[in-house]
Amino acid sequence: MYSEKVMDHFQNPRNVGEIENASGVGTVGNAKCGDIMRIYLDIDDDGIIRDCKFKTFGCGAAVATSSMATELVMGKSVQEALQVTNKAVMEALDGLPPVKVHCSLLAEEGIHAALWDYAEKKGIKIEGLEKPKNDISEGLEEEDY
Ligand code: FES
Numbered sequence: 001m002y003s004e005k006v007m008d009h010f011q012n013p014r015n016v017g018e019i020e021n022a023s024g025v026g027t028v029g030n031a032k033c034g035d036i037m038r039i040y041l042d043i044d045d046d047g048i049i050r051d052c053k054f055k056t057f058g059c060g061a062a063v064a065t066s067s068m069a070t071e072l073v074m075g076k077s078v079q080e081a082l083q084v085t086n087k088a089v090m091e092a093l094d095g096l097p098p099v100k101v102h103c104s105l106l107a108e109e110g111i112h113a114a115l116w117d118y119a120e121k122k123g124i125k126i127e128g129l130e131k132p133k134n135d136i137s138e139g140l141e142e143e144d145y
Pocket of ligand 1 (some may be wrong): 030033100103106
C-alpha cells in the first residue's frame with residue numbers, strides 16, 4: 001500500500017525536532033483527523049532556508065510527507081519553497097494512497113504557515129503566499145502542543 005520511500009521516511013524521518021529562535025514557525029491542524037504539525041524554518045539574510053525541522057502529532061503519512069518536505073525546502077529560496085506543494089512532495093515519495101492525500105497537505109500548509117510567520121516577523125510580503133487557512137498558532141501555547 002505504501003511505497004518504499006514512504007516507509008523509509010516514516011521509519012527514519014529526517015529533520016525531526018525544533019529550531020531555537022527560528023526565523024519562522026508554523027503550526028497547522030488537519031480538520032479531517034485532528035492531527036497537528038509544526039514546522040520550524042531557519043532563513044538567512046539572503047532569504048535562503050538553511051535549516052528546517054518538524055514535529056508532528058499525526059499519522060505515518062503525515063510523518064513521511066513532512067520528512068520529505070523538509071528535505072525538499074532545505075537550501076531553497078523562500079520563493080522556491082513555495083513550489084514545494086503537497087503534489088511535489090507526494091511525487092518525491094512515489095505517491096500516497098488516495099485516502100492519505102489529505103495528510104500531505106499538513107506539510108505544505110505547515111511550511112506556508114512558517115513562511116507567513118517569517119514574513120510577519122520581518123515585515124515583508126512574500127509574493128504568492130496567502131495566509132494559511134489551517135494555521136492554529138494563535139491561541140495554541142507551547143504547553144498545549
Ligand atoms: Fe491525520 Fe494523516 S490521518 S494527517
